[in-house]
Amino acid sequence: MNSPLSASSRTPQDPAAENLKHQREAIAALGHELRLLVDATVRTEASPETTQRLADGVRALTGQLIGRRRSPADIPEVDEFPGGVRMYSPVTGPGSPMAPPMRVAPYEGGVVGRCLLGIAHEGPPGYGHGGISAMLLDELMGWACAAAGRPGMTISLQTRYRGPVPLETPLRVRAHVTATDDRKIYTKGSIATEEAPSTVLVEADGIFVAPDPDVARALFPILDNAQ
Ligand SMILES: CCCCC/C=C\C/C=C\C/C=C\C/C=C\CCCC(=O)SCCNC(=O)CCNC(=O)[C@H](O)C(C)(C)COP(=O)(O)OP(=O)(O)OC[C@H]1O[C@@H](n2cnc3c(N)ncnc32)[C@H](O)[C@@H]1OP(=O)(O)O
Secondary structure (H helix, E strand, C coil): CCCCCCCCCCCCCCHHHHHHHHHHHHHHHHHHHHHHHHHHHHHCCCCHHHHHHHHHHHHHHHHHHCCCCCCCCCCCCCCCCCCCCCCCCCCCCCCCCCCCCCEEEEECCEEEEEECCCHHHECCCCEECHHHHHHHHHHHHHHHHHHCCCCCEEEEEEEEECCCCECCCCEEEEEEEEEEECCEEEEEEEEEECCCCCCCCEEEEEEEECCCHHHHHHHCCHHHHCC
């Protein structure tokens, strides 16, 4: 489920579509390698000398990426907004070393996200950080809003932690819209393992608001440029 809001009208033969695919594949490949690096970094028991040498090597690599850079308000050319592909999302972004990354698909009137958490996402030893669980749920409930045609921003997120979320275990995150009231969108979400999907480990209630159009244009100038 790449884009809950807009299907691309480009055909696979379209050079622009081919170029976009190529760019996204390269970004995902770098993201994948960086996630392996992050995992290796938080697991390593290497000597201080080795660790220092690696820090120097990574600094040299970072130097190669510093050229033309986007500022926080810019939407990457490889993204779709609002709703859709976010290559650098900290939850779903295949290009983000922070992201598990979660893969999202439609599911029973809502959406389901599948991912594994690693040691980099650890809270209590061996289990996921509660803030990471909240982040997964917040994101997926946002996707549920977008998939229902009502993209919005979180104004309230309530999480209940019923059981610890195991690391390196396939997870199933679910979210759906329960009601709407004018610009407010009410959602529910949950996290379970793939193995025991009916044993809810974390559950959440989220309220989202579709911003007033003037507020949305002020917050996201790209909406003006797109017209
Ligand atoms: C067309 C643009 C759509 C923009 C969507 C943006 C992102 C979605 C993009 C992609 C979706 C796809 C995937 C999901 C991705 C990510 C999910 C993560 C989501 C987040 O990570 S998001 C970051 C954290 N989130 C914030 O950073 C919001 C801070 N917030 C604000 O920026 C404003 O709040 C805003 C702009 C939301 C609304 O502003 P506004 O001016 O349009 O609306 P207003 O203030 O009038 O509120 C309307 C009614 O909500 C009530 N209300 C407001 N706040 C409340 C609260 N806290 N508690 C209880 N009720 C509240 C009011 O009381 C009124 O209720 P009533 O009408 O009954 O009086």
